[in-house]
Amino acid sequence: MAELVLALDLPDRDASLRVLDRIPTVGWVKLGSVLFTRTGPALISELKGRGLRVFLDLKWHDIPNTVQGAVAQARDAGVDMVTVHALGGPAMLAAAKEAAGNGMAVVAVTVLTSHSAAELGQLLGRAEAKPEVEVLRLARAARQAGVDGVVSSPLETAMLRAELGPAALLVTPGIRGATDPKGDQTRTATAAEAASAGSTHLVVGRPVLQAVDPAAAWASLQGSIR
Ligand code: C5P
Numbered sequence: 001m002a003e004l005v006l007a008l009d010l011p012d013r014d015a016s017l018r019v020l021d022r023i024p025t026v027g028w029v030k031l032g033s034v035l036f037t038r039t040g041p042a043l044i045s046e047l048k049g050r051g052l053r054v055f056l057d058l059k060w061h062d063i064p065n066t067v068q069g070a071v072a073q074a075r076d077a078g079v080d081m082v083t084v085h086a087l088g089g090p091a092m093l094a095a096a097k098e099a100a101g102n103g104m105a106v107v108a109v110t111v112l113t114s115h116s117a118a119e120l121g122q123l124l125g126r127a128e129a130k131p132e133v134e135v136l137r138l139a140r141a142a143r144q145a146g147v148d149g150v151v152s153s154p155l156e157t158a159m160l161r162a163e164l165g166p167a168a169l170l171v172t173p174g175i176r177g178a179t180d181p182k183g184d185q186t187r188t189a190t191a192a193e194a195a196s197a198g199s200t201h202l203v204v205g206r207p208v209l210q211a212v213d214p215a216a217a218w219a220s221l222q223g224s225i226r
Contacts, residue, residue, distance in 0.1 A: 002195040002225050004218070005030050005055055007173070007205030013039050013046070019209065020050065023218045028080075030055040030203055041077045053080040055171075055201070059109050061085035064095035071099035071106065081105040081169075081201075083151060086138035093145035105149065105169055108142035110135040113153040113174035116186045131187060132156050139164060153187035154194035161198030172199040175221075180207045195225040 005028040008016045016035060020026055029052050031043065036058060047054050056079045060067045067084060074082050084096045086108035093108060100106045111120060111131050121129035135156045140163070142150050149169025152160060157170055164170075176188040183206055191202050204221060211217035 002191075002199050003028050003053075003201050004191070004221055004225070005171075005201050005203045006208060006218070007032065007057075007203050008035050009205045009209065010035060011038065013043050016043070017046075019214060020052075023208075023215045025218065025222065026052065028053045028055060028201065030057050030205075032057045033059075041073075044077045044079060048078045054078070055081040055083075055203075057083045059083045059085055060096070061088045062092070064088075064092045067092050068095040068099040071096045071104075075100055075104045079104055081107060081148075081171075083107055083109050083171075084147070085109050086142045086150065090141065090145040093142055093147050097146045097148075106147045107149045107151050107169055107171050108138070108145075108147050109151045110138040110142070110156070111152070113187050114184045132159060135160070136163060143168070149200070154189035154197065154199065155187045157189075157194055157197035157199045169201065170199045171201040171203060173203040173205075175202050175204045175207065177207060190224065191221045192224045 006026045007030040010016045029047055044054055056074050060070050096106045111134050117131055120131055135152050139150045139160055143164055151171040153174040154172045160170055172194045174185045174188045175191050176182055177190055182188055194202055208214050208217045
């Protein structure tokens with residue numbers, strides 16, 4: 001069964017722990033750059049102390065030596081999964097995987113779920129770019145470099161599961177219910193759609209954090225993927 005991951009896109013520690021107190025069934029949390037820049041690794045220890053699995057989503061994209069050092073720090077802090085950008089290239093991805101050792105997963109971001117096809121084309125300097133083609137190309141490169149899986153929108157999950165085989169981790173943000181506001185996400189699907197297409201980790205932020213009743217929103221997501 002796919003894991004639901006709560007994106008702690010909140011301003012500080014107290015706000016994060018308050019949300020977690022309200023939703024005791026959360027098992028995985030994602031700590032991103034906003035909160036981590038505020039709290040540093042102290043919050044990782046605190047979350048681990050609560051028995052949570054921690055996904056540190058800092059999307060590293062730097063020279064191999066620097067990324068290797070950052071991944072080693074995350075490993076030593078007890079993190080369970082980290083992100084790097086597939087565009088960092090094979091040497092950077094291999095360095096990240098080597099530093100992670102066996103206890104921590106490394107997943108590579110392919111194309112951010114906020115990019116539309118038109119914007120991606122502009123960024124790549126092409127008349128046209130198809131996100132799914134770029135995602136597939138980057139996912140193949142990431143697999144060759146030996147990382148554990150990739151991050152993509154739910155619209156590419158089925159293609160990636162077929163391409164990468166049963167063992168790959170497929171981490172999927174861009175989860176939205178039919179009536180949820182999309183916000184800055186453009187390539188979205190429901191949790192049930194992503195899970196049945198083969199996602200292993202469904203990352204959900206605003207649909208839960210901004211719900212009138214976050215616990216009910218979480219329970220409904222859990223029910224939808226069971
Ligand atoms: O609020 P929402 O459900 O859109 O949150 C999605 C989370 O997933 C955010 O923390 C965002 O940074 C992260 N993410 C993403 N797209 C990626 C990788 C991570 O939206 N490709």
